Amino acid sequence: MNSCYINSVACVSAQNTLRNDHFLEEVVFYDENIISAINPVYKEYIPPAAARRMAKGVKIGVVASAMALKEAYITIPDAIITGTGMGCLQDSEKFVSSMITNDEQFLTPTSFIQSTHNTVGAQIALGLQCKAYNFSYVNGAVSFESCLIDAQLMFQEQEVKHILVGGVDEHGAHTNNLHKLIGHIKKEPVSTVQLLNSKTPGTIFGEGASFFLLSDKKEHGSYGKLVDVEIINTIKLENIIDRVLHFLNRNGISVEDIDAVILGNNGDVEFDNYYNKLQDGLFKNTQQLAYKHLFGEYNTVSATGFWVGAKILKSQTVPNVLKINNKRSNSYKNILLYNQYRGENHSFVLLQSC
Amino acid sequence: MxxxxxxxxxxxxxxxxxxxxxxxxxxxxxxxxxxxxxxxxxxxxxxxxxxxxxxxxxxxxxxxxxxxxxxxxxxxxxxxxxxxxxxxxxxxxxxxxxxxxxxxxxxxxxxxxxxxxxxxxxxxxxxxxxxxxxxxxxxxxxxxxxxxxxxxxxxxxxxxxxxxxxxxxxxxxxxxxxxxxxxxxxxxxxxxxxxxxxxxxxxxxxxxxxxxxxxxxxxxxxxxxxxxxxxxxxxxxxQNKKVLAYIAGYGNANDAFHQTASSGDGEGATLAMQAAFKVSGLQPNQIDYINAHGTATLNNDLSESVAIQRVFGENIPDLSSTKAFTGHTLAAAAAIEAVYSVLALQNNTIFPNLNYNNAIEQTGIVPVTSIKKKNINHVLSNSFGFGGNCSTLIFSKKL
CATH class of the missing domain: 3.40.47.10 (Thiolase/Chalcone synthase)
Structure with missing residues (x-):
């Protein structure tokens, strides 16, 4: 199979992740349960007139995609593959609420047009005048990983050289309120430092956009290699270890070969047990890392986990704020990512230094 | 492959x-x-x-x-x-x-x-x-x-x-x-x-x-x-399965023209059809029936017609849109039209484009307006969406 190199990374998030010469040295600590992505200077990437019409998710998606292309010195990619769990929530909410409030009268099309799930991918294509393959995946917590699988397939088909992949989700105020009502967002405010050990149901919600340029050839600036991805809709808790081992086996890798495991713990006492089982078992002697306390939970936050993995491979360093056990590796060759949300949509991603 | x-x-x-x-x-x-x-x-x-x-x-x-x-x-x-x-x-x-x-x-x-x-x-x-x-x-x-x-x-x-x-x-x-x-x-x-x-x-x-x-x-x-x-x-x-049809080709391209409107020259649709032909190894003259996207909006039907002319030239195969039967079922449309494409292959039948009277002046394309029986080996089906998303599938009786 053809290799798949991560040739650039770009991340817009609730942390200072806009500059790739930094890696979480200065952490922003939050005390709220809804944390927002730090706004980039949009006008550097999007004409102000266009930016005014765009919701935040579209804007940060366009910015992150532009950053990823720039770092890889690619003008127009051969494919654009975007993941979003909730889609364009702000425009959807705007259209539904005015439709209800005005009893289906006096509506304008703008927010409807921009509420479509593939708006981010479409706006990137439109901005670049990129007529290539353009897919959008919308399957909860594996939306981004579905993009990775599609990209791998494309390299296998030998049709393309450079693929832009990314994950993006934005806050919707009404949707967040509803998720508070059903306990998916914690009732009590929890700080960045406390989240992972909070021992209460629910989590904190974030938003962000992470994009990557994947290529079939290694470049000087390459971050690492995407070796394999698997998505699994449902796994019984008692089978999680077997599924991890199966994934490692199919890549000819043992637990000892994993230099760090990046886990999707989000402080939800009801669903972190999948991670805990691996932390206390299979990976108890492996360096364990977590990141959602810094970025919040959202369907495509695993793309930020992917960003963390790629940054570690290239820099061979791990920011302290990510460490959740006292095991340390001397160098980082193989990194495993495992994520799930509310016990569904599990994903394994294997990254390797190159 | x-x-x-x-x-x-x-x-x-x-x-x-x-x-x-x-x-x-x-x-x-x-x-x-x-x-x-x-x-x-x-x-x-x-x-x-x-x-x-x-x-x-x-x-x-x-x-x-x-x-x-x-x-x-x-x-x-x-x-x-x-x-x-x-x-x-x-x-x-x-x-x-x-x-x-x-x-x-x-x-x-x-x-x-x-x-x-x-x-x-x-x-x-x-x-x-x-x-x-x-x-x-x-x-x-x-x-x-x-x-x-x-x-x-x-x-x-x-x-x-x-x-x-x-x-x-x-x-x-x-x-x-x-x-x-x-x-x-x-x-x-x-x-x-x-x-x-x-x-x-x-x-x-x-x-x-x-x-x-x-x-x-x-x-x-x-x-x-x-x-x-x-x-x-x-x-x-x-498992000794009965095969209803094969998926012979597929292609996706982006029109990169407008968030909702299709381009006048049908660029995205043309690229999608061309990509599907490349995957299938078939030539346009081998297509027996086009199940068009044909939503009946002013914009789509003209843009799609132009694209079809660009791909098929003078020899446009029998064509119909089945949207007048079902309405435009959005994300489901291509799947129901895939079923209709397979039914067309199985029954050697082209389903009519209902409610048609006069050709679009710019292109003059005349769809099939009543049930037509003929041998059908390959069907091409188009589907286009907001965000310039253009897709084509080709279904074949035998490969």
């Missing part, structure tokens, strides 16, 4: 029938399913015509034998009905006897429940169960659960080309050997959200839609779900 991708099962529910047989029967009788809306209370009910499935949510719940505590959106229920039919039709006794996946498509998702309880949720917790069912992956998850598919499950949403892309990904997963079997398709129910959205774009017809007609005045929205079972050659041989 010359592995064949076989279609071994199909399921469908649309405004012209609740099964493949009922849909075929309506198509052969030129019996459309367009009417005034009855299941949704909208102030536009006297101004629009829709392709509505007459079964109410209560009837669907009963048919699926769902518990009272269920939180199924209408999209999910329609999807489960069609996907189950497809699995039965493919004679699958154990869904997990090989690597089986599910790829679904939707644009509306759980919006029907969200718009119903949007503010009520804040006051009253009676319907809170539906909050978690809003997102687009929810209906897919429920279909997976009902079919017993637990591993590779994903959802594509690229507006009105969504299920073409689900079928395309499924075919690629089979070809690459990542999956042996995959259930692919899409589901979308009618909602006030889409009715009002398309209304604000002023592309809803007040009467029966007229695809490819000079005097077309917009589309009829519809609701539907359809799924196909795709299987690898190995599974077909090993």
């Amino acid at each position: 010359s592995k064949r991708v076989a279609i071994t099962g199909m399921g469908i529910i649309s405004s012209i029938g609740n099964s493949v047989e009922e849909n075929l029967s309506a198509l052969l009788k030129s019996k459309h399913g367009i009417s005034r809306i009855s299941n949704i209370h909208t102030r536009h009910k006297d101004e629009i015509m829709v392709g509505e499935i007459t079964l109410s949510n209560e009837e669907l719940i009963e048919q699926l034998n769902l518990p009272e505590t269920n939180n199924y959106s209408r999209t999910a229920m329609l999807g489960v009905i069609a996907a189950k039919q497809a699995v039965v039709n493919a004679n699958i006794t154990n869904i997990n006897d090989c690597k089986t996946g599910l790829i679904s498509a939707t644009s509306v998702g759980g919006m029907d429940m969200t718009e119903k309880y949007y503010y009520e949720y804040l006051e009253d917790n009676t319907n809170h169960k539906y909050i978690g069912g809003h997102h687009a992956g929810d209906s897919t998850h429920k279909i997976a659960e009902q079919l017993g598919i637990t591993n590779f499950v994903t959802t594509i949403s690229t507006a009105c080309s969504s299920s073409a892309n689900a079928i395309m990904l499924g075919a690629r997963m089979i070809k690459s050997g990542k999956l042996d079997r995959v259930v692919v398709g899409g589901a979308d129910c009618l909602s006030k959200f889409t009715i009002n959205g398309f209304k604000t774009l002023m592309i809803l017809s007040e009467t029966y839609c007229k695809p490819f007609d000079r005097d077309r005045s917009g589309l009829n929205l519809g609701e539907a779900a359809a799924f196909l079972v795709l299987e690898s050659e190995e599974i077909v041989v090993k």
Whole structure:
């Protein structure tokens, strides 16, 4: 199979992740349960007139995609593959609420047009005048990983050289309120430092956009290699270890070969047990890392986990704020990512230094 | 990558029938399913015509034998009905006897429940169960659960080309050997959200839609779900499967012209068709029938006609849009039209383009307007969506 190199990374998030010469040295600590992505200077990437019409998710998606292309010195990619769990929530909410409030009268099309799930991918294509393959995946917590699988397939088909992949989700105020009502967002405010050990149901919600340029050839600036991805809709808790081992086996890798495991713990006492089982078992002697306390939970936050993995491979360093056990590796060759949300949509991603 | 991708099962529910047989029967009788809306209370009910499935949510719940505590959106229920039919039709006794996946498509998702309880949720917790069912992956998850598919499950949403892309990904997963079997398709129910959205774009017809007609005045929205079972050659041989048709080609391209409008030169559509020909190894003159996107909007039908002329030149094959039967069923459209394309191959029949009178002046393309029998070996089906998303599938009797 053809290799798949991560040739650039770009991340817009609730942390200072806009500059790739930094890696979480200065952490922003939050005390709220809804944390927002730090706004980039949009006008550097999007004409102000266009930016005014765009919701935040579209804007940060366009910015992150532009950053990823720039770092890889690619003008127009051969494919654009975007993941979003909730889609364009702000425009959807705007259209539904005015439709209800005005009893289906006096509506304008703008927010409807921009509420479509593939708006981010479409706006990137439109901005670049990129007529290539353009897919959008919308399957909860594996939306981004579905993009990775599609990209791998494309390299296998030998049709393309450079693929832009990314994950993006934005806050919707009404949707967040509803998720508070059903306990998916914690009732009590929890700080960045406390989240992972909070021992209460629910989590904190974030938003962000992470994009990557994947290529079939290694470049000087390459971050690492995407070796394999698997998505699994449902796994019984008692089978999680077997599924991890199966994934490692199919890549000819043992637990000892994993230099760090990046886990999707989000402080939800009801669903972190999948991670805990691996932390206390299979990976108890492996360096364990977590990141959602810094970025919040959202369907495509695993793309930020992917960003963390790629940054570690290239820099061979791990920011302290990510460490959740006292095991340390001397160098980082193989990194495993495992994520799930509310016990569904599990994903394994294997990254390797190159 | 010359592995064949076989279609071994199909399921469908649309405004012209609740099964493949009922849909075929309506198509052969030129019996459309367009009417005034009855299941949704909208102030536009006297101004629009829709392709509505007459079964109410209560009837669907009963048919699926769902518990009272269920939180199924209408999209999910329609999807489960069609996907189950497809699995039965493919004679699958154990869904997990090989690597089986599910790829679904939707644009509306759980919006029907969200718009119903949007503010009520804040006051009253009676319907809170539906909050978690809003997102687009929810209906897919429920279909997976009902079919017993637990591993590779994903959802594509690229507006009105969504299920073409689900079928395309499924075919690629089979070809690459990542999956042996995959259930692919899409589901979308009618909602006030889409009715009002398309209304604000002023592309809803007040009467029966007229695809490819000079005097077309917009589309009829519809609701539907359809799924196909795709299987690898190995599974077909090993399990002695009856093959309904093959997926010969597929292509996706972006028009990169406008968020909602198609370009005047049909660039994206042209590229999608050309890409599908490249994958299939077929030549345009081998296509016996084009099942067009043909939504009956001023913009789409002209742009698609121009693209078809660019790809086929003077020799345009027999062509029709079946949207006048079903309405435009958004993310489900390509999947129901995939079923119709396979039915065209199986029955050597071209289904008519209803409500057509005069050709579009700029292109002069005349669709097939009554049932036409002829030998059909290859069908090309187009689907285009917002965001410039253009997809083409080619279905073949034999490969």
